[in-house]
Amino acid sequence: MRISQLSAESGVPIPTIKYYLREGLLPQGDQTSATRAEYDQEHLRRLRLIRALLEVGRLPVAAIRQVIAAVDDERIDFHDMLGTAHYALSTPVEPHPEDEDWREARELVDRMIADLGWGVHPLAPTRNELAQTVVTLKRLGMPTSQEDLLPYASAAHDLVRDLDITKIPFDGPRDVAVETLVICEVLYGKAFDVLRRLAQESESTRILDVTPCSDDDASRVTRQGAHRDA
Amino acid sequence: MRISQLSAESGVPIPTIKYYLREGLLPQGDQTSATRAEYDQEHLRRLRLIRALLEVGRLPVAAIRQVIAAVDDERIDFHDMLGTAHYALSTPVEPHPEDEDWREARELVDRMIADLGWGVHPLAPTRNELAQTVVTLKRLGMPTSQEDLLPYASAAHDLVRDLDITKIPFDGPRDVAVETLVICEVLYGKAFDVLRRLAQESESTRILDVTPCSDDDASRVTRQGAHRDA
Numbered sequence: 001m002r003i004s005q006l007s008a009e010s011g012v013p014i015p016t017i018k019y020y021l022r023e024g025l026l027p028q029g030d031q032t033s034a035t036r037a038e039y040d041q042e043h044l045r046r047l048r049l050i051r052a053l054l055e056v057g058r059l060p061v062a063a064i065r066q067v068i069a070a071v072d073d074e075r076i077d078f079h080d081m082l083g084t085a086h087y088a089l090s091t092p093v094e095p096h097p098e099d100e101d102w103r104e105a106r107e108l109v110d111r112m113i114a115d116l117g118w119g120v121h122p123l124a125p126t127r128n129e130l131a132q133t134v135v136t137l138k139r140l141g142m143p144t145s146q147e148d149l150l151p152y153a154s155a156a157h158d159l160v161r162d163l164d165i166t167k168i169p170f171d172g173p174r175d176v177a178v179e180t181l182v183i184c185e186v187l188y189g190k191a192f193d194v195l196r197r198l199a200q201e202s203e204s205t206r207i208l209d210v211t212p213c214s215d216d217d218a219s220r221v222t223r224q225g226a227h228r229d230a
Numbered sequence: 231m232r233i234s235q236l237s238a239e240s241g242v243p244i245p246t247i248k249y250y251l252r253e254g255l256l257p258q259g260d261q262t263s264a265t266r267a268e269y270d271q272e273h274l275r276r277l278r279l280i281r282a283l284l285e286v287g288r289l290p291v292a293a294i295r296q297v298i299a300a301v302d303d304e305r306i307d308f309h310d311m312l313g314t315a316h317y318a319l320s321t322p323v324e325p326h327p328e329d330e331d332w333r334e335a336r337e338l339v340d341r342m343i344a345d346l347g348w349g350v351h352p353l354a355p356t357r358n359e360l361a362q363t364v365v366t367l368k369r370l371g372m373p374t375s376q377e378d379l380l381p382y383a384s385a386a387h388d389l390v391r392d393l394d395i396t397k398i399p400f401d402g403p404r405d406v407a408v409e410t411l412v413i414c415e416v417l418y419g420k421a422f423d424v425l426r427r428l429a430q431e432s433e434s435t436r437i438l439d440v441t442p443c444s445d446d447d448a449s450r451v452t453r454q455g456a457h458r459d460a
Binding site (some may be wrong): 003048052055056077078081082083086089090113116117118119120121124126127129130133134136140142143149151152153155156157159160161162163164165168170181183184185187188189190191192193194195196197198199200202203204205206207208211228 | 278281286308309312313316319320343346348349350351354356357359360363364366367369370372373379381382383385386387388389390391392393394395397398400411413414417418419420421422423424425426427428429430431432433434435436437438439
């Protein structure tokens with residue numbers, strides 16, 4: 001197909017496609033004349049992946065280039081290719097080994113992963129990301145022992161094993177697998193986050209309606225009030 | 231205590247405290263002379279709340295002002311006060327009732343919440359947030375029926391009921407409850423998200439090590455390779 005059709009099928013404007021070609025995110029088409037190139041289904045699939053990384057994963061172009069290089073480099077095995085996409089999605093966190101709170105938190109994270117028997121690379125940036133969150137929680141006076149975190153880990157593992165991972169086509173084309181991974185992490189992750197906030201409102205309603213510590217009936221009227229709807 | 235001690239105890243610099251006082255986020259201290267004011271534990275607690283909303287919740291100052299107004303206005307009941315903080319944390323999403331996909335997604339969200347028996351305000355902005363995520367997933371060809379989403383909803387509900395909600399002191403001071411709500415939503419939410427990504431790496435490792443579709447042993451060597459560590 002020509003670039004105009006590629007644009008129509010993908011919904012990506014021609015100037016944007018040309019930008020991806022220049023940036024090397026999209027492989028060049030088959031040049032059939034000086035001004036004309038042919039594109040195929042692989043280009044269409046690649047465009048979908050770029051859009052998923054850009055719009056869904058909100059990755060910077062440099063990170064997308066890294067992910068695409070891993071998809072294209074057949075010497076990089078399937079698991080490492082997924083790892084590259086996976087790590088590109090995490091927020092880089094500087095380690096602070098000079099800070100005792102940080103060291104303790106990082107040790108807690110490593111010990112918990114080991115105790116759970118999870119297969120996570122020792123250099124996975126996600127370890128630092130979790131350590132930083134633990135430090136922040138601890139400084140806010142919230143419970144952060146391994147016992148406090150394990151139920152979250154176990155719920156996360158159930159969700160991944162029963163739902164997310166079943167959606168990834170491990171035996172399909174490399175770029176489809178990466179695309180699905182990004183969608184699962186970012187979009188089902190977002191869906192879960194919103195569902196959690198909906199459940200929090202619901203539980204809060206339930207608790208405040210049944211426990212005696214709730215406010216008196218007069219002030220309840222404001223529950224249907226305008227400040228919520230603003 | 232004087233402003234210098236308030237600063238020392240809270241770790242918030244004096245100019246920042248003065249800014250919060252000017253913006254009305256922090257109530258004025260007790261003026262003991264023309265150049266001197268006294269602050270108490272309530273100011274300290276309020277400073278902690280502002281920092282949690284600002285640094286943890288990443289809320290804009292205007293949204294923080296709204297939350298603080300709800301905390302201070304005793305006519306607003308406990309549940310609505312939490313709702314104000316709760317809704318301030320969500321990403322505002324424009325409804326698109328003219329778009330059929332959007333209408334369908336919103337109907338799905340409303341039906342699911344009703345079927346689950348969740349107590350969620352009909353005008354909760356979280357409903358639109360979930361509808362938008364569903365539309366995006368659907369357009370990417372991912373499964374989004376109620377049956378597909380229910381397991382996520384049920385996992386979210388378990389997490390909230392067993393973990394998040396137990397941390398909120400419903401019978402404590404209003405600002406402590408709001409602070410805990412924000413911390414639970416944002417920080418335990420972040421911890422869960424990172425744990426989910428760690429579990430995904432672990433499950434991907436497990437599946438690729440046992441299924442025959444994994445790459446050959448030669449390319450496996452790169453698993454320990456430099457591209458991961460970059």
